[in-house]
Each structure stands twice: as C-alpha cells, then as structure tokens.
Amino acid sequence: MNNYIEKLEFKNILNSISTYCTFFLSKKMSLNINPSKNFDEINSMQTETNDAKRIIEQGDNFSFSAIDESDIFTKEIIENEIININDIYQLNIFLKECNKIKSIFKNSKKSNSLLKYVNGINELNNLIEIIDLSIDENIEIKPSASQKLKKLRKKSLSSYESLNKELNKILNNKNYSNYFQSDSIRYISGRSALELKSEYKNKFKGILHGSSSSNNTSYIEPLTTIDLCNQLNDYQNQIKEEELKILKEISNNIFNSQTNIKENIDLSTNIDLIFAKAKYSKSINGTINLKEKDSHHLKLIQCRHPLLGDSAVPIDIEIDDNETSVVISGPNAGGKTVALKTIGVLSLMSQSGILLPCSPDSKIPIFKDYFVHIGDEQNIDKSESSFSSHISNIIFTLRNCKKGSMVLIDEIVSSTDPDEGLALACAIIDYLSNKNCKTVITTHIKGLVEYGSRKKWCKNYSVNFDLEKNIPTYKLIEGIESNSFAIETSKNLGLPEEIIVNAKKNLSDDYLQYKSLINELNTQREGLKKIKIDLEKKESQFLKKEKVLKEKIQKLDLEKQKILDEHLLEKKKELDNFKKEIKSIRQEINTSEEIKEVKKKIKKIEKTNFTLNGSDTLKYEYRVGDFMQLENISSTAKLIQIKSKNIGIFQIGNSIMELPLSKVLSVVKNYKNKTTTSYNTKIDASDYELDLRGFAVIDVKEILEKFLDNSLLSNEKSCQIYHGIGSRSIENEVHRILKETKFVSKFSAHNDRKGVTVVNFK
Structure with a gap:
C-alpha cells in the first residue's frame, strides 16, 4: 500500500x-x-x-x-x-x-x-601481463604464448599449404577438366573435398563426403590428399591441446x-x-546536501523537479523545527502536485547520495518513512469509490506514521461533502501534527487554508496565477491563500464561452468580494516584493561601498604604520649613537671632576643627538599594568609605574628596573602573567635598587650596565643590587662588572641583608 x-x-x-x-x-x-x-x-x-x-x-x-x-x-x-x-x-x-x-x-x-x-x-599487474602475453585484441591465443604452440602453428601452416597445393594441382589437371563444378575447395567435418559433377564421381578416385541438395554436385576427397589432410588435422588437434593448456594455466592464475x-x-x-x-x-546542476544531526528543519530554496529539466519553475518552501505542516492552495494545473512531488523526490534523492537541483543552502531532514497520496487511489477490484479508497489509504498512513515520517497528500478528502470533508481534513492534519510528522497537503478547501493559518505549527502556501495573461506561473508563494481559478482554467482548456459567462453569473457576491480581496492582496504582495528587491539591491551597493572604504582605511593604516616604523627606526639609530657616546664616556671616568664633566657632556648629547620632546616624541598611550616587549630584553616586562613623561618602572621577572619608555618595542596583548609575586612600586631615591634574582647569568651584564647608566644619569649616590646567594654565580658576575665600572667608587655586602650588594658612585 x-x-x-x-x-x-x-x-x-x-x-x-x-x-x-x-x-x-x-x-x-x-x-x-x-x-x-x-x-x-x-x-x-x-x-x-x-x-x-x-x-x-x-x-x-x-x-x-x-x-x-x-x-x-x-x-x-x-x-x-x-x-x-x-x-x-x-x-x-x-x-x-x-x-x-x-x-x-x-x-x-x-x-x-x-x-x-x-x-x-x-x-x-602480473596477471594482466600473463593475459597480454597470451591473448590478442581479436580474442585469440597468440603464437608467442608458448614455444610449442609457435612451432605447431608453423607446422600446421606448412601442412595446410602442402594440402592446398596438391588440391590445386588436381583441379588444374587437364584430364579432369570437365569433372569439376568449380575450382573451390571445401572442408567438410575436418576433411578437404572438391566439388565434382555427380556423373563423374565413379570415375574419380576418392572418398565421398556428401552431395548438394540437388545431387548435381558430389563432394569427394582425393585419395592422394588423405595423408596430407590427416597430418593437418593432427597438427590442429595438438594446437587445440596446447591452447587448452595455456588457458588452463591462465585460469589457475585467475583462481589464485x-x-x-x-x-x-x-x-x-x-x-x-x-x-x-x-x-x-x-x-541537473545538483549541489551537495549534508544532513544536520537531530534536525527536523525542511528548507528548500530554488528547487526544481529533476525530471522537468530546465523548464521546471524553482520553488521555495520551509517547515522549521517548530512547525509540522504546510497547506498549498491554488488553481488546477497550477503546480501544486508538482510541488508535492518535488519535495518528496528531492528527499529520496538526498537520502540516496544524489545531489539536488537546488540552492546549496537548502536543508532536508532524514525521513524515516514516506506516505504519499498522489493520483487516483481508487481500487476497482474491491469495488471501492474514490473517497473510500482515499480514506482507506489515509487510515493506513495514520496507523503507521510516526515522528520523522513525511506525509504528502494531494487534494485531501476532496471527493465528498465539502462541510464534512473540511471537518475530516482539519482533524487529520491535527492528528498528523500531534505525531510530529512533516506533512504537506494540497487543497481547494478554503476552510482548511483558514484553519491552517490559525495554527502556529502550520504554514500556508499558494501557487501563483498571472491575472493579465490568465495563466498559472507555477511559483509557490508563502502566506496568502490563492483562488482556484477554476473558471479561468476551464476557459483556457476550451470550455465554451457561453458556459463560462453563465458560470461567472452564478458566483455569489460574497465570493466575488472575497476573490477581489485576494487579488488586491496579491497585487500588494507583488508591490512589496519589488520594494524588497530594491532594498536588497541598495543593501548590496552599500556593502560594496563599505568594502571599498574598509580597504582604503586599511591602506591608510598600513601607510601610517610604515611612517611610524620609519620614524621609530630613525630614533633607534639615534639611541644607538647615544649608547656609544655613553660607553665611550664611561671609559674616561676616573675622578669626581671627570664625573662632573661627563654630566655636562651628557646634557649636551641630550640636546643635540637624542631629543625625545615635542614633535619628535612618539606618542604612545601607555598604561600601568601593560605587558611590553623591551629592546634587547627577551623576557616580557610589566609597566608598574610611570615615573615621568619619558621614564617608566618595569617588573621583569623578579626584578624591578627604571628604564626610558623609548625602550618599549611593542605592547603584548592578552599576555598571561605566570608570576604571582607582589612588589612595592613606590621607589624613592634612597631606595634605588635592582633585583637580579631569577635572571640567567648571561642576561646580567646587559641589565646591570643599563641600570648603572641610568644611575649615573639620575645623579644617584648609591644603589642596592639583589643577587641572592645560591651558587654565587650571579653575585660573582655582578662583582666582576662593578670592578670594571670606573664611576663606581666602592661596593660591599649589605650589613643586614644577605645576597645584597651596596654600590657607591664617585
């Protein structure tokens, strides 16, 4: 069923x-x-x-x-x-x-x-090679399949030529010139024979192998060729045996x-x-249709029936997860049944691995069962009416359908009293919805359309009709009920004009008013559709302009960044020159008088070589708490205090250092700080100190020398360096550097704290 x-x-x-x-x-x-x-x-x-x-x-x-x-x-x-x-x-x-x-x-x-x-x-490949060596394109065994076969075929050919030569010699013998019907050589049951006139058969020595249907010709094998023919047959039999042997060998390879x-x-x-x-x-211009896990969303976009080809009008229809049913109304021959079949056949195709002639954005759930009521369901053998057969089949569907089933019903309960048919149709669609089936129904029953419009789980669609051309468009439209256009369709099919006129007179005023309202709504819908298309067009233009603007902004940002990078590079060169100057000055310091002289030189260098004021200053908005990458320091630093316009105090590992903000290469975003140690960020001149605990020995020289340089520039009298005890490798490196620094007057261990060295400057 x-x-x-x-x-x-x-x-x-x-x-x-x-x-x-x-x-x-x-x-x-x-x-x-x-x-x-x-x-x-x-x-x-x-x-x-x-x-x-x-x-x-x-x-x-x-x-x-x-x-x-x-x-x-x-x-x-x-x-x-x-x-x-x-x-x-x-x-x-x-x-x-x-x-x-x-x-x-x-x-x-x-x-x-x-x-x-x-x-x-x-x-x-081995099997292919064996077959290729043995069988040719004419599906015959090659002579090269075996040496024995090659020799046998050569002998067979020679024997055949000898036999034919002897037979032709007899045919050309003048003594027998009147004996033969023709100069043809026949092979009958493996024997060679000549076509002899029957009246001469007793005068010619040979073996009779038969005669023609008219008995005018006798087929006789000459006695002189019997041995030659026997030899040829012997070779042929040996060839067959060898060929069978070759085929058997190939067959065994195939078996293996x-x-x-x-x-x-x-x-x-x-x-x-x-x-x-x-x-x-x-x-059919099919596109892939992948299923979504546990989805019951049916959404067909620009779908065509595959059997209708390019002539098919695409349809759109949707039943989301919260909906179960669709009611399609509209004129006869308007495409309602085709819409049903399109939905059904595309679902079957999708579940069979066949790509679908629709938009790739279409969605089709997995249906566990299909129940289809399309076409004449009347069973003449059971003497059932159309209505009885239709209801019997629907009863089967109602008993067997379940959640995940697809139910397609064309012209539900149409062959009965309209009022009772409406009541049944409403009850059936309700029952199917309660079972969570996906149901699509076509109908001319206006009450069913109105019933569906009042249910949240149901949608209305209609097939459109071109009022100007008086023909259906086959397009499926959501939301507005369509007239059946039965009179217009009948007129197009050739119903006499007299009947058409009388039919229109029989329409009630209420119906005509209803029809006029529907037509008005359809006109308004077309107007809204045009507005929608216009808005979509403008939206598309806006998005294009937005894209162009974004590209221009991006280009400007890149140019801006390039200028900043070039400026930063220039300042870094100035900074490198400044470092070289400081390094050379440090080597010259020996006395307090020299220190004073050095400070004067530094101020002069600041004015001439490295100005970070006014328009030359790179305006970065740094904030306390920012994580930063500093020049020549591999570890990430945290800005814990902005001491002045150009000076910041940084936490690097377990150390706290005061450095120029110009040392900042970049701000590290979304940095996860693994350090949980807290620090006192209030540093006074009397507490000028450097914590080297946790640093590798290899990093100490760079950090300490910069710290000492900053001390010199800041006019510090003394400082404290935390290096810890441990293996004393950090402490030894610190003391070595301090000994080599000429503007350090002396250094010694802290009186109260272990692992701390106090440094005094000249």
Whole structure:
C-alpha cells in the first residue's frame, strides 16, 4: 500500500542514473537503490558523489563500457577449471581499468572521500601481463604464448599449404577438366573435398563426403590428399591441446587471484555507481546536501523537479523545527502536485547520495518513512469509490506514521461533502501534527487554508496565477491563500464561452468580494516584493561601498604604520649613537671632576643627538599594568609605574628596573602573567635598587650596565643590587662588572641583608 517510490516517480531517477553507469553490475545496482535512513551513511554518500563530480569536472574519467556482460564477474571460479577465452579477455580489460582508476586518484592532490574505495583496489599487474602475453585484441591465443604452440602453428601452416597445393594441382589437371563444378575447395567435418559433377564421381578416385541438395554436385576427397589432410588435422588437434593448456594455466592464475579480483569487482561497482550519480547530478546542476544531526528543519530554496529539466519553475518552501505542516492552495494545473512531488523526490534523492537541483543552502531532514497520496487511489477490484479508497489509504498512513515520517497528500478528502470533508481534513492534519510528522497537503478547501493559518505549527502556501495573461506561473508563494481559478482554467482548456459567462453569473457576491480581496492582496504582495528587491539591491551597493572604504582605511593604516616604523627606526639609530657616546664616556671616568664633566657632556648629547620632546616624541598611550616587549630584553616586562613623561618602572621577572619608555618595542596583548609575586612600586631615591634574582647569568651584564647608566644619569649616590646567594654565580658576575665600572667608587655586602650588594658612585 505504501508505494511511495512509484508515486514519486523515483524509479525514473534511477533509470536515468543507470544510463550513466559503464559497468553492467553497477547498472543493475543503480536500479535497486534504496534511500538510507542512517545519518553518517547519507552524509558519506553525499560527500562521495560531490567528490566524484569534482573529479569529472577536472576532466578525469574512466569507463567499463568496453566490457561485455560475463559470468566471470559473478560466478565462483573452481580450481583447474578452464575459463572461456572471451571471459578472460573481458577480465583483462576490467583489471586495466581498475589500474586507471588508481592512477586518476594518485594524480589528484586533494584528499577525497573515494580513496577508501580506491586504496582497496588491487593492482594485479602480473596477471594482466600473463593475459597480454597470451591473448590478442581479436580474442585469440597468440603464437608467442608458448614455444610449442609457435612451432605447431608453423607446422600446421606448412601442412595446410602442402594440402592446398596438391588440391590445386588436381583441379588444374587437364584430364579432369570437365569433372569439376568449380575450382573451390571445401572442408567438410575436418576433411578437404572438391566439388565434382555427380556423373563423374565413379570415375574419380576418392572418398565421398556428401552431395548438394540437388545431387548435381558430389563432394569427394582425393585419395592422394588423405595423408596430407590427416597430418593437418593432427597438427590442429595438438594446437587445440596446447591452447587448452595455456588457458588452463591462465585460469589457475585467475583462481589464485580470485579473492583480489572479487574485491576489485565490488569496489569498482561501487565507484562506477558513485560516478554515475555524479554524472547525473552534474546534468541537473545538483549541489551537495549534508544532513544536520537531530534536525527536523525542511528548507528548500530554488528547487526544481529533476525530471522537468530546465523548464521546471524553482520553488521555495520551509517547515522549521517548530512547525509540522504546510497547506498549498491554488488553481488546477497550477503546480501544486508538482510541488508535492518535488519535495518528496528531492528527499529520496538526498537520502540516496544524489545531489539536488537546488540552492546549496537548502536543508532536508532524514525521513524515516514516506506516505504519499498522489493520483487516483481508487481500487476497482474491491469495488471501492474514490473517497473510500482515499480514506482507506489515509487510515493506513495514520496507523503507521510516526515522528520523522513525511506525509504528502494531494487534494485531501476532496471527493465528498465539502462541510464534512473540511471537518475530516482539519482533524487529520491535527492528528498528523500531534505525531510530529512533516506533512504537506494540497487543497481547494478554503476552510482548511483558514484553519491552517490559525495554527502556529502550520504554514500556508499558494501557487501563483498571472491575472493579465490568465495563466498559472507555477511559483509557490508563502502566506496568502490563492483562488482556484477554476473558471479561468476551464476557459483556457476550451470550455465554451457561453458556459463560462453563465458560470461567472452564478458566483455569489460574497465570493466575488472575497476573490477581489485576494487579488488586491496579491497585487500588494507583488508591490512589496519589488520594494524588497530594491532594498536588497541598495543593501548590496552599500556593502560594496563599505568594502571599498574598509580597504582604503586599511591602506591608510598600513601607510601610517610604515611612517611610524620609519620614524621609530630613525630614533633607534639615534639611541644607538647615544649608547656609544655613553660607553665611550664611561671609559674616561676616573675622578669626581671627570664625573662632573661627563654630566655636562651628557646634557649636551641630550640636546643635540637624542631629543625625545615635542614633535619628535612618539606618542604612545601607555598604561600601568601593560605587558611590553623591551629592546634587547627577551623576557616580557610589566609597566608598574610611570615615573615621568619619558621614564617608566618595569617588573621583569623578579626584578624591578627604571628604564626610558623609548625602550618599549611593542605592547603584548592578552599576555598571561605566570608570576604571582607582589612588589612595592613606590621607589624613592634612597631606595634605588635592582633585583637580579631569577635572571640567567648571561642576561646580567646587559641589565646591570643599563641600570648603572641610568644611575649615573639620575645623579644617584648609591644603589642596592639583589643577587641572592645560591651558587654565587650571579653575585660573582655582578662583582666582576662593578670592578670594571670606573664611576663606581666602592661596593660591599649589605650589613643586614644577605645576597645584597651596596654600590657607591664617585
């Protein structure tokens, strides 16, 4: 009773796919495709078909069309069985095409879902070589198949030539010139014979092998050629034995490779079917349709019925997760039934791994069952009326449908009293909604349309009608009920004008007013549609302009950044010169008088070589708490205090240092600080100190020298350096550097704190 495959004409789709199959086994398989209900399997099939379509579009292809239908692909091969030479030849073509499939995918750089099939194909090159050496393109065993066969065929040819030479000698003998009907040589049951006139058969020495139907010609083998013919037959028999021996040897090789061959047959059948789906999908401009887990959202966008080709009018229809039903109204021959079939057949195609002729944004859930009521359901054998058959089938649907089922009903309860039909239709659609089925119903019952419009779980659609041209447009429109346009349709079909006029007179005023309102709403809808299109056009233009502006801003930002980078580079060069000056000055310091002189030089350098004031200052807005990358320091620093316009106090590891803000290379965003130690950020002149605990020995020289330089520039009298005790490696490095620094007058261990050195400047 649930013959949805037939009702939705899905077999026609499968027939079309079968024409694209090149292997007879995949052709048979294509006609028996059953839609899957498994989420992973459906998505896998969709991906495979889409990947195959991509390969076809690249120009790569294969074909098993040269292979004839043969038992070798389906039967079990028995040991020592001699396989027919034609079957061996067909198998050889198949194995070569399997290799071609592998080569296509080897050359493909992109990953492909079909690799699981292709990688399983066995390359049986040894078997191919054996067959190629033995069987030629005329499906005959080559003389080179064995040395013995080569010699036998040579001897056979020589024997045949000798026999023919002797027979021609007899034919040309003048003594027998009137004996023969013709100069033809016949071979009858392996014997050579000449066509002799029957009246001379007793005068010619030979063996009679038969005569013509008129008995005018007798076929006689001359006695002189009997031995030659026997010799030829002997060679022929030996050749047959040798050929059978060769075929048996090939057959045994095939038997030994039988498991691998069967794997290749199964895999190639599947691959050929997938490519057939892809070719069909390409012919209908199909797009991939992947399922969403546990989704019940049906959304078809610009969908066309695949059997109608380019002439099909695309439709849009949607039933979201919170909705269960759609009611479609509109004129006869307006496309309601086609819309039903389109929804049904696309769902079947999607669950069968066939790409869909619709927008890639379309969504179709997985349906567990299909219940389709389209066309005449009357059962004459049971003497049922159309209404009884229709209701009987709906009863079957109501008993068997469940959540996840698709129900398609064309012209629900139309063959009965309109009032009672409306009551039944409303009750049925309610029942199906309660069962959480996805239901699409077509109807001319206005009350059902109005009933559906009052339900949150139901949507109304209508097929549109062109009032000016007086023809249906086949477009599906959401939200407004459509007239049936029965009178207009009947007029177009040729109903006499007199009847049309009388029919219009019989329409009630209420109906005419209702119809006028519907037409007015349709006109308003068209107006809104034009406004929507205009707004979408303007939105598109706005987005384009926005894109251009963003590109310009981005370009300006890049130029700005380039200027800043160049300026920063220039300042860094100035800074490097400044460092060199300081370094040379440090080497000159020996006395307090020299220190005073050095300070004067520093002030002079500040004025002439390295000005960070006014317009030359890089205006960065630093904030306390920012993490920063500092010049020549690998560790990330945290700004804990801004001491002045150009000086900041930084926490680097366990150390706190006062450095110029010009040392900042960049601000590190979203930096996760792993240090939990807290510090006193209030540093007085009397507490000028450096904490080197936690630093590597290799970093100490750079940090300490900069600290000492800053001390000199800041006119500090003394400072404290925290280096800890441990292995004393940090302490030794600190003392070594202090000894080499000429403006350090003395240094000594702290009186109260261990691991601290107090430094006094000159």
